[in-house]
Amino acid sequence: MSSAATSVPDSPSAGETAAGVLAWVRRDPVGALLLALIAGVLIYFFGFYRVFMNGGQSTAEWAWSGWNDENDQVHCRFLVPIIAVILWLRRGDLMSVVKAPSARGLAFVFGGIVLFVLAVRCLQPRIAIVAVPLIVYGAAEFLGGRQFARIFIFPCLLMLFMVPIGGVIQGTVSLQLLASKAVGVLCGLLGIHVQIIGTTIHVDGHSFEVAGGCSGIRSLMAMSMLAALYVYFTQKEAWKRWVIFGCSILFALVGNIARLFSVVLVAKWWNPEIAGGPYHDLSGLIVFFPSAVLVMVAFGNLLNRDWSGAGARIAKTITAPEAEPGPKTEADGEESERKPASPISYDY
Secondary structure, X not given: OOOOOOOOOOOOOXXXXXXXXXXXXXXXXXXXXXXXXXXXXXXHHHHOOXXXXXXXXXXXXXXXXXXXXXXXXXXXXXXXXXHHHHHHHOHHHHHHOOOOOXXXXXXXXXXXXXXXXXXXXXXXXXXXXXXXXXXXXXXXHHXXXXXXXXXXXXXXXXXXXXXXXXXXXXXXXXXXXXXXXXXXXXXXXXXXXOEEEOOEEEEOOEEEEOOOHHHOHHHHHHHHHHHHHHHHHHOOOHHHHHXXXXXXXXXXXXXXXXXXXXXXXXXXXXXXXXXXXHHHHHHHXXXXXXXXXXXXXXXXXXXXXXXXXXXXXXXXXXXXXXXXXXXXXXXXXXXXXXXXXXXXXXXX
């Protein structure tokens, strides 16, 4: 995650932005021509150059077909608009940063080209998708310099979420077992009788299988993207960004356990057919994401609390001295006069 500030104070208007772009084109026509050329090459080779699936699909077409419900990556279709919005919000920085073109960017561009050629030779479109952020970042550094390219770091990292995960869910048996056991523990706490056999949950004669996708690995992709956007816009310190992003798998697991538990509750207290049918299909939106996002926000809140100040306040409360007696009042004097005097003893 880039540690650069994400707030954009006094962002220029659309008219001012357009005027600034035109001024840059007049000032640096060669750079503008190179930018147009790079954009055209990217659009052609990744959008229209059909080399995958026996020459039937381009990289973009193959990726679009992979962003489906089966892979739980339909959200990837919104990545390009999201990246465009992020760059639009940073337009003030893009216009104000000092441009110092750097030839080092050509190394990243060359690396991206090598990856794309390798993808074509190996017929691996996933490698071609990974080449896109390298080329974009390298072009930004070549045309505008390192400070200018830093603004593109986070959008380029977001592009990595475009890679369809495909068969990754086949190796999630441990997560499936963990999710089913956690549901069993929650049911036990509420006194709900269920039988857990491996990854199968038996409720009142009905069985629910915790499949690979239900382990949370598919939802992890969407949760990781949400975590990346959350830390980018809310966290200022780099270490907090990486910690929250690294815990996204835990957020996804917690959200999916809540989802599975809610399916069991619906099956137990309402209708097993509805639980395994319509509710199962909708539970991702109405249970998983709210639960996972709530845990993520709560974790971020804990990281940003002033624990040193809280510790000092607790220590001050524990070690606070006893209250000193205040000045003596007339009422205190009258009360002391009403008390019987202590007897006087004499020693003989």
